[in-house]
Amino acid sequence: MYRRILRFIFLTILGLITTLSVPLLLAQGVAGNNYAIRVASSPRLIAHMQAIAPTSNTQTLLQQGIELYNTERFSEAIGVFQQAFANSQKDNLNQALVLRYLSLAYQHLGLWEEAEKAILQSRQLLENQKNTTNTQAYLDVLAKIWNTQGRLQWARGHWSVALESWKQAEASYQQAGNRAGVVGSLINEITALQWLGLSRQALAGLSHQPLVDFPDVEQVIKRIEQIIQQESDPNLKASQWQSLGEVLRRIGNLSMSEKSLQKSLQVAQEFQLNKAANSARLELGNTKRALANRAIVINNQENAKNNIRDAINNYQQAAASPSFRLQAQLNLFSLWVETGEWLEAAKLQPQIQQSLASLPASTTNVYARLNFARNLTCFLPSIDKKSVLWLSCTSLKQLREQPSKPSEEITSPPSSQEIEQMITTGIHVSRSLKDRKAESYALGQLGELYELTGKFSKAQDLTQQALLLAEEIQAPDVRYRWEWQLGRLWEKQGNRQRAIAFYKNAFNSLKFVRNDLLTIDTDVQFSFRENVEPIHRQLVDLLLQTEDNSQLNPKLNQEIFKDAIYAIDSLQLAELENFLNCNLSQIVRLNLDDDKLDLKAKLDKLDPNTAFIYPIILEDRLEIILSLPKQKWIKYTTSISRNTLESKLNELRGYLTRNDSGRDEYEPLSRQLYDWLIRPAEKYLNSNQIKTLVFILDGSLRDIPMVALWDGKQYLVQKYAVAIAPALQLLSPKPSEKKQFKALIAGLTKGSTFSIEGSIFNFQPLSNVKNEVETIKQILPTSEEMLDEQFQTKNLQSKLYSSSYPIVHFATHGHFSSNPQETFILSAPNVPINLNKLQELLQTRKQSRPDAIQLLVLSACQTATGDKRAALGLAGVAVKAGALSTLASLWSVNDKSTALFMGQFYQHLVKQQMTKAAALRHTQLDLLQNRQGEYRHPFYWSPFVLVGDWL
DSSP states (O other): OTTSSHHHHHHHHTTOOOOSSSOOOEEEOGGGSOEEEOOOOOHHHHHHHHHHOTTOSHHHHHHHHHHHHHTTOHHHHHHHHHHHHHTTTTOHHHHHHHHHHHHHHHHHTTOHHHHHHHHHHHHHHHHTTTTTOOOHHHHHHHHHHHHHHHHHHHHTTOHHHHHHHHHHHHHHHHHHTOHHHHHHHHHHHHHHHHHHOSOHHHHHHHHTOOGGGOOOHHHHHHHHHHHHHTOOOHHHHHHHHHHHHHHHHHTTOHHHHHHHHHHHHHHHHHTTOHHHHHHHHHHHHHHHHHHHHHHHHTTOHHHHHHHHHHHHHHHHHHTTSTTTHHHHHHHHHHHHHHTTOHHHHHHHHHHHHHHHHTOOSSHHHHHHHHHHHHHHHTTOTTOOTTSHHHHHHSTTGGGSSSOOOHHHHOSSOOOHHHHHHHHHHHHHHHHHTTOHHHHHHHHHHHHHHHHHTTOHHHHHHHHHHHHHHHHHTTOHHHHHHHHHHHHHHHHHTTOHHHHHHHHHHHHHHHHHHHHHHHTSSTTTOHHHHHHTHHHHHHHHHHHHHHHTOTTSOHHHHHHHHHHHHHHHHHHHHHHHHHHHTSOOHHHHHHHOSSSSOOHHHHHHHHOTTEEEEEEEEOSSOEEEEEEOTTSOOEEEEEOOOHHHHHHHHHHHHHHHTOTTOOHHHHHHHHHHHHHHHTGGGHHHHHHTTOOEEEEOOOGGGGGSOGGGOBOSSSBGGGTOEEEEOSOGGGOOOOOOOSSOOOEEEEEOOSOEEEEETTEEEEEOOOTTHHHHHHHHHHHSTTOEEEEGGGOOHHHHHHHHHHSOOSEEEEEEEEEEOSSGGGOEEEETTTEEEEHHHHHHHHHHHHHHOOOOOSEEEEEEEEEOTTOTTTHHHHHHHHHHHTOSEEEEESSOOOHHHHHHHHHHHHIIIIISOOOHHHHHHHHHHHHHTOTTOTTOSHHHHTTEEEEEOOO
């Protein structure tokens, strides 16, 4: 529930700790839709104001403005702040402080130019007296201004400079001795570092600052924890633990989020701080809910049920407090809806309606009503089961053994007229507050309700009004929603041309805010499912339908192909960013010559003997687009539903991952997939002398090794070398230098059992790893090795820092999951190296040696069984490592055959000077054509995939 009005949450949560010397007073809005930043005047500043202007009413006006701001009456607050500014003409410090508050209020209303003008004027006033005043009051105001400027910069998309502003705020608070302010600024930095953070070196390049100025996220978290531990004020301590827990949840570190929130609750209970305890329980409920959603993704039903139970308990306890009752009830209501507990939700409905009726006019009031109305919409019998809204209505229903419909449990569900009235009230309240963003949301949501009930004319009118408001306040984060809605409306009325135009507009608007959506509540993933993926897929669907229209100009067809590929490739990139919870734009920018990616031109430059195959899974069909060197795009289609395709892919993977399955089991399915993906392209591949196929795979296709496709006589690997690209925008292949490679080889022979976030991992010993390491050393005699106890992170870091290794080879257990915390390789002694730690280790070498790792090899890893997004873990490792290529396995293979495989691979790569893709192909053929026949089953040779540069 707390994740529905996404951008409003984003602008008021992310890194926006703006208090002075008071506790982190983040007052969570109803159901989490509005985390409004409460502000308070510092005792130091009050004393300063009274000393220099004891008879003025500036202080009174400032306090009135703050009260209006904290009750979310931002328009009224602006008027009072303007009066306070006029009355403080003789004091630059007070004027600067008032302007800072004024900027915050402008930001909440989406008045960006006014907000920027106010904060710049505030900075200038302080600049005028910085040489004469260096008091604690001055430093506090300066820190506040830096934090507010960072908030504005972040909201406008200037992410790296926002980080610098927050670091300036931290430094000012540190100088003033304000530890609470330091913690707030560091929490801001966590989100910025996580989002920007491919590497400290990349950050330094963005801002031209030394590397030492950019610690990684884990270092910042440890520093915050140390400061909180030293805090003596229990109220402040509980609040800080809670704020840390919230930001950890937002960056996807759910286990640490839970621990921080538990610490907040423990402090509050120990000192009998009831309000702080219930606030912590509310946030614990949100984190538990996030853990449940993550467990659903990785197919751990029992874990999901346990976390849902804990979330319910926390919400119910928080609801006992009048201060948090409505927030907790709304969260609980949405949880009942998502799990299909219609009767429980219906019991709660009248209590929430009564509370909403007595809620004073505020932005919280508006968003609470909209959120409640949207959940009530799930009760309507007319709701389209293919609608985006239905995703949130049904997201957790699989936890019920016998999911039901509302009509089967409730005798009198809410009517569309009741829901309409609730949204209409939200429109009136937003207009009375002069909050155009809230008004835009309300108008658009009423349009959505009319869309769902088939009143398309009214829906279009309201959505157009909402779109105009979003354009007036320059809010692409709101605008894309209504452009998308208009696209759906035109599509439903059969006007495909207009539908495509609005879908394109939504796609372009989304490019400005996609990362905002991906970095907010990534633990839950629903922002992506509901607000990013459908736009891309629906646009591609419409474009490729249009391409089949014979009346279109043939020259236009290629433009349509390019648009379709760009849209789906941007989706692949967005999925990776969503998984990694960071921004990949810097990598993309390095790989592009201009802002608009000309995919065909780029592909044609890469390799004259390589073809690119782009399968696109749509609801009712599988579209495949083929790119051949210096030729037009080619498209072919298979009519098959998404569910049927995924079922067949899961069945095929099941056979391939069992070395006892028979050819009669996996070959028919493998042949069927070959017929869909390759058969129509055979004549083009043959006539163009194609040697390598690069797949950019979609959805469940990522779980299938393409080399195992069977044409009826032979496997695909017997015809072509094969590589995988996570997204074309991340590709920048370069021919390797023909030289003897040097490798750093790390291996672990021992087994291990441990748990991460409730998941138990039990790895068996790898007795052949020692043979694998020795074989590679014979082929690469200048290489260095670390085996068992030597393979520790400190030793690995030292080696990488002190010498250059074109190849880094890990012969150890690894696990790829849709949970970044459960994507890791194992080092001694039983220490998982997760994505962030792996990135930190491999980026260490770049501080002294800027040359990239040519090849990262993970020889004993596996993707999580039943996890639909697990293959993203493999792509995530490839991207996080910063290596040009990554060779890894889709499932855990017999370590004896793996040792043989790796020895053969390096023979082909180094001794025979093959490309990486060719070396992989010949190695797979070696096992497939083994005379003894013991490794001919695809189980042994097919799971090894090459991700990235294939040359």
